[in-house]
Amino acid sequence: MLTRFISDQNLPDFMQKLRKFGGIEGPLRGEDGGVRFGNLSDGTTPDIHAIRTLLPAKKYLFAPEERLFNYTLQEGYKILLEDISPVTLFALHPCELAGINYLDRLLGGDAPDPHYAARRSQITLIGISCLPDEFCSCHISPSPLQALSDIFMNIVEGGFVVTVYSSRGKEIMEDMKDLAEERELPVPQDARRFFGVSLPLNVMSEIDTGLPEWQKLADRCLGCGACSLCCPTCACFNILEFAGLDGVSSERIRYWDNCLFKSHSMVAGGAVFNKGRAERFIYRYRHKQRGFGPLRGVPSCVGCGRCRAFCPIGLDLRVLTELLERSAV
Amino acid sequence: MNNIQPLRGEISIITRMTADTTLFTLSTKPEYEVASSFLPGQFLELSLPGVGEIPVSYCGFPSNNGTIELCIRHIGHVTNAIKSSAKGDYVGLRGPFGRGFPIDTYGGMDMLLVAGGLGIAPIRSLLLNLLFVRKRYGRIRVVYAARASRLLLFLDELLDFKKNGIIELLLAVDSLAVGEKKNPDCRIALLPALFEEMKIEPEKTFTAVCGPSVVYPRIITSLQNLGVSDDRIHISLERRMKCGIGRCGHCAIGEYLCCLDGPVFSVAELSGVEGGIA
Numbered sequence: 001m002l003t004r005f006i007s008d009q010n011l012p013d014f015m016q017k018l019r020k021f022g023g024i025e026g027p028l029r030g031e032d033g034g035v036r037f038g039n040l041s042d043g044t045t046p047d048i049h050a051i052r053t054l055l056p057a058k059k060y061l062f063a064p065e066e067r068l069f070n071y072t073l074q075e076g077y078k079i080l081l082e083d084i085s086p087v088t089l090f091a092l093h094p095c096e097l098a099g100i101n102y103l104d105r106l107l108g109g110d111a112p113d114p115h116y117a118a119r120r121s122q123i124t125l126i127g128i129s130c131l132p133d134e135f136c137s138c139h140i141s142p143s144p145l146q147a148l149s150d151i152f153m154n155i156v157e158g159g160f161v162v163t164v165y166s167s168r169g170k171e172i173m174e175d176m177k178d179l180a181e182e183r184e185l186p187v188p189q190d191a192r193r194f195f196g197v198s199l200p201l202n203v204m205s206e207i208d209t210g211l212p213e214w215q216k217l218a219d220r221c222l223g224c225g226a227c228s229l230c231c232p233t234c235a236c237f238n239i240l241e242f243a244g245l246d247g248v249s250s251e252r253i254r255y256w257d258n259c260l261f262k263s264h265s266m267v268a269g270g271a272v273f274n275k276g277r278a279e280r281f282i283y284r285y286r287h288k289q290r291g292f293g294p295l296r297g298v299p300s301c302v303g304c305g306r307c308r309a310f311c312p313i314g315l316d317l318r319v320l321t322e323l324l325e326r327s328a329v
Numbered sequence: 330m331n332n333i334q335p336l337r338g339e340i341s342i343i344t345r346m347t348a349d350t351t352l353f354t355l356s357t358k359p360e361y362e363v364a365s366s367f368l369p370g371q372f373l374e375l376s377l378p379g380v381g382e383i384p385v386s387y388c389g390f391p392s393n394n395g396t397i398e399l400c401i402r403h404i405g406h407v408t409n410a411i412k413s414s415a416k417g418d419y420v421g422l423r424g425p426f427g428r429g430f431p432i433d434t435y436g437g438m439d440m441l442l443v444a445g446g447l448g449i450a451p452i453r454s455l456l457l458n459l460l461f462v463r464k465r466y467g468r469i470r471v472v473y474a475a476r477a478s479r480l481l482l483f484l485d486e487l488l489d490f491k492k493n494g495i496i497e498l499l500l501a502v503d504s505l506a507v508g509e510k511k512n513p514d515c516r517i518a519l520l521p522a523l524f525e526e527m528k529i530e531p532e533k534t535f536t537a538v539c540g541p542s543v544v545y546p547r548i549i550t551s552l553q554n555l556g557v558s559d560d561r562i563h564i565s566l567e568r569r570m571k572c573g574i575g576r577c578g579h580c581a582i583g584e585y586l587c588c589l590d591g592p593v594f595s596v597a598e599l600s601g602v603e604g605g606i607a
Binding site for chain 2: 249268279
């Protein structure tokens with residue numbers, strides 16, 4: 001495969017030139033020490049060695065809050081598609097890219113969600129290699145998901161080995177000829193995880209919900225929903241409608257929802273189908289490990305480690321995974 | 330089919346059924362006639378501008394004049410608001426969604442339809458479909474229970490069908506109101522009591538059930554005791570089907586999504602599925 005080499009010294013220039021393809025968003029370390037995806041368009045240097053951002057890049061494709069429709073007496077419900085300008089997401093880890101691949105499967109496809117499709121079509125993905133830390137489980141979470149990007153940058157001594165995966169990526173790299181010399185370079189093996197190397201798809205066998213550990217974990221869980229909020233593949237949404245003050249118009253807004261909340265399964269009249277915290281815990285775990293409906297059999301945990309790293313009481317579901325695997329044998 | 334965009338429907342007839350239940354007849358013409366072509370057991374997403382959107386089972390017969398019937402109990406955010414809607418009011422429609430009753434497999438069979446309370450809505454839709462080509466089916470029995478006599482919906486219609494000899498009807502209510510006379514056609518009992526002494530030919534019978542999920546275990550046991558196999562017991566489940574198209578993540582039952590794989594399931598499909606049958 002044809003690769004290019006960008007030296008560390010050339011990275012600022014590379015970023016500078018990237019700006020003409022639209023806005024750039026990437027990992028930034030804040031004053032509080034937390035890492036978040038933020039705007040790099042003004043020349044801010046991203047923290048390319050940061051392990052994980054608080055929120056995944058899903059916020060760019062699937063907005064936390066989005067106006068879907070407005071209603072007027074004359075026109076009924078009319079879809080609202082705001083003009084979305086092109087944006088490059090820079091320095092995405094393979095798990096992040098795999099998460100986007102999952103969102104593509106859920107909200108894209110033959111009849112895509114129009115709001116998702118509008119954002120997605122304006123997004124260029126530039127991946128970057130990383131070294132897993134103690135929270136990561138990408139190396140032990142076999143997944144059919146692929147880390148698809150337009151450009152991928154492997155961090156090597158003195159710079160980056162750059163591989164191009166799409167015509168959009170090619171177009172960008174054509175423009176970088178003076179900064180990125182063509183070189184035959186081996187693509188480091190470690191970063192090939194999620195990259196077309198088909199890992200054995202090991203869908204967890206039916207989840208043993210009878211284990212007492214569910215209740216033990218649920219008893220400690222605060223039900224805050226942080227694990228779902230920060231998950232690159234959690235995409236449950238609720239839709240609410242708000243009447244306008246004129247009394248005749250209204251707006252329909254989509255929000256991120258959270259299966260750790262009791263309201264998630266509540267229907268008219270107040271009946272709740274996942275009453276207990278343990279049931280909601282199982283609901284989420286089953287969704288992550290085995291999938292629902294058309295995505296049944298597609299485990300969606302990409303091993304990013306956010307749910308463990310950001311859980312306020314440090315719940316570690318790996319304990320459960322090990323237990324379940326043992327009980328399934 | 331229209332998945333995303335609510336299209337125009339109009340309330341054409343409002344029939345108050347009980348204090349808290351209303352039958353709405355909607356006209357889908359001219360914008361969205363597709364909504365009136367559905368299988369019994371399917372649902373649509375009904376929007377009330379300024380209030381919200383909810384899944385509702387079809388209650389009537391797929392008409393060729395573009396009207397649909399929805400039987401709505403006013404107990405939620407949207408259903409309470411629609412109570413004060415008037416004839417001619419706009420509603421938004423998406424659908425039909427989901428898997429309905431497998432009516433093609435019912436040909437030549439005896440049918441046992443079981444409804445509890447508001448569960449009569451999709452069961453009525455199925456019944457009207459069966460009666461449309463009555464001779465295609467064997468015996469049709471409707472087993473229907475509600476809390477009180479005044480809450481038995483579509484009672485006159487069902488009694489008419491019974492009088493014409495095209496269905497057999499077994500009714501029950503939990504209790505009589507003060508001073509209410511006992512109707513000889515209606516037992517004072519809980520729904521499962523209606524299966525006592527019932528004789529069916531299990532190998533040529535299909536059953537369709539809709540009611541509050543709390544009564545499902547007992548109904549299913551009763552049907553199994555009559556000899557009906559699990560793949561011939563079709564039940565309709567309720568979940569929070571927010572989007573109707575398998576994306577919002579609210580309606581999973583085990584690994585099924587109620588909005589795509591259901592809402593009608595056979596008991597065989599739900600065997601071993603935790604939380605499927607309460």
